[in-house]
Amino acid sequence: MKCGTVAIIGRPSSGKSTMVNTIVEMPVSITARTPQTTRNAIRGIYTDQRGQLIFTDTPGYHLNDQTLNLRLQTIAVESLKETDMILYMVDATRAPGKEELAIVEIVKKTRRPIVVCLNKCDLARKDKIEESRYFIAENIPDATVLEASAKKDDGIDEILIKLFSLAPEGEMLYPADSYTDQPVEFRISEIIRGKTIALVSQELPHAIYVEVSDLEQRPEDNEIWIRAFIIVERESQKGIIVGKGGANIKKIRVSSFKEIKPIFPDKKLQLDLRVKAQPKWRKNSFVLDKLLN
Ligand SMILES: Nc1nc2c(ncn2[C@@H]2O[C@H](COP(=O)(O)OP(=O)(O)OP(=O)(O)O)[C@@H](O)[C@H]2O)c(=O)[nH]1
Ligand SMILES: [Mg+2]
Structure with missing residues (x-):
């Protein structure tokens, strides 16, 4: 049986919380059009016959030194320290920029396996998706890159297959019917x-x-x-x-x-x-x- 922890990181509004909710099929993490919606590290738990994946949804990583941003950044970085794998959400409708590069640097430092999800592929133009793909290939050549739409529940099975293949063997940490550990x-x-x-x-x-x-x-x-x-x-x-x-x-x-x-x-x-x-x-x-x- 597999049991692994997955930290989800990405720019504000890239769809991290939407991804957690789609995977666990319950609204465990709130989502909104406004960036910086998630304020804490939220856990969502997914269990099937393969085992258990424990996702930590984090606040969007934003390059800015205002107090709120700094606090949110710290939470995002802290959650990467003890995770088995990283699911890095990229908003494929937006051009990768300085902020994306900053995330790449942090993610690489953790030396954990990285699965990149090019998200919002229901909306993104083909050339934008290719641009993101090229950016990842250039900066994190070892990462697995998958296209998905967290909102439309498209491409999620492939992401789960990859994450389970990377997860270590182990017993489940939570009961099979739990989907979050939030009070x-x-x-x-x-x-x-x-x-x-x-x-x-x-x-x-x-x-x-x-x-x-x-x-x-x-x-x-x-x-x-x-x-x-x-x-x-x-x-x-x-x-x-x-x-x-x-x-x-x-x-x-x-x-x-x-x-x-x-x-x-x-x-x-x-x-x-x-x-x-x-x-x-x-x-x-x-x-x-x-x-x-
Ligand atoms: N079209 C489309 N919209 C999406 C997709 N995933 C997320 N969204 C939308 O993008 C917006 C931001 O989604 P969130 O899941 O809140 O993003 P987040 O990365 O958790 O944002 P922060 O918590 O602020 O960092 C919401 O309006 C979602 O409905 C997708 O696959 N396709
Ligand atoms: Mg969020």
Whole structure:
């Protein structure tokens, strides 16, 4: 039996989180049109008769030295240190540039087997795909290069075949039916953050955090009661989330509810969603702080 860990790295918006979700067939990592959506290292677990692959989705690697970027970069690099293999996502619709070269340098230093996925091939023009292919052949000649569309679930089987062939022999690290190891509070907060970004990302690109303050199981009436806060940095931003007559927060609640419900299949679910302002989002990013301190 095979069991291997796979770190997924790539530029912001190259489709890393989409790839994890497509492979594990569950929305474990939120995706969005805006870059730098993923903030933590998220694990997705895939199991079949061949064995188990444990994927770590990382924040997009971005060449920039602002504080948030530096933190996200550190998480991306940290996750490469102890991985068996690397799945390097390249957005084939974009020309490779300085940022892509920076990733190549990091990936090569790890001396791990590299599988390159030329992603978004449903959208990319042939000449762009060739350009990416040429770039990889020139810079990482040993890497296996495969074309895919994470969004359309195209080319994924070939990627899994390659990854399993590279994975070491070993016993499964997680039960066969698990698809993530994220704590349930974290998954709930990420679902709500994803729905919020999808609705108001134009106005508030990265100023949104979500905190699950209460998660109560009431066994007597088979009920789960959740209270969560969408946290913005300034009082003036609260109105954007709430929307006219509460229209936005209502939409966020309804769409979040739909995605949270399958986590508790046999329970009645109550979701109480509120908005508050709290300066300095960093207070909430305990995972980032733990990694850096
Ligand atoms: N057409 C097309 N779009 C894709 C594909 N894969 C991802 N996308 C889209 O690209 C955008 C970014 O996808 P994500 O999966 O969030 O990208 P990411 O690499 O995780 O981004 P960060 O977390 O910000 O680094 C989303 O709008 C996806 O729907 C694909 O194969 N084809
Ligand atoms: Mg992501």
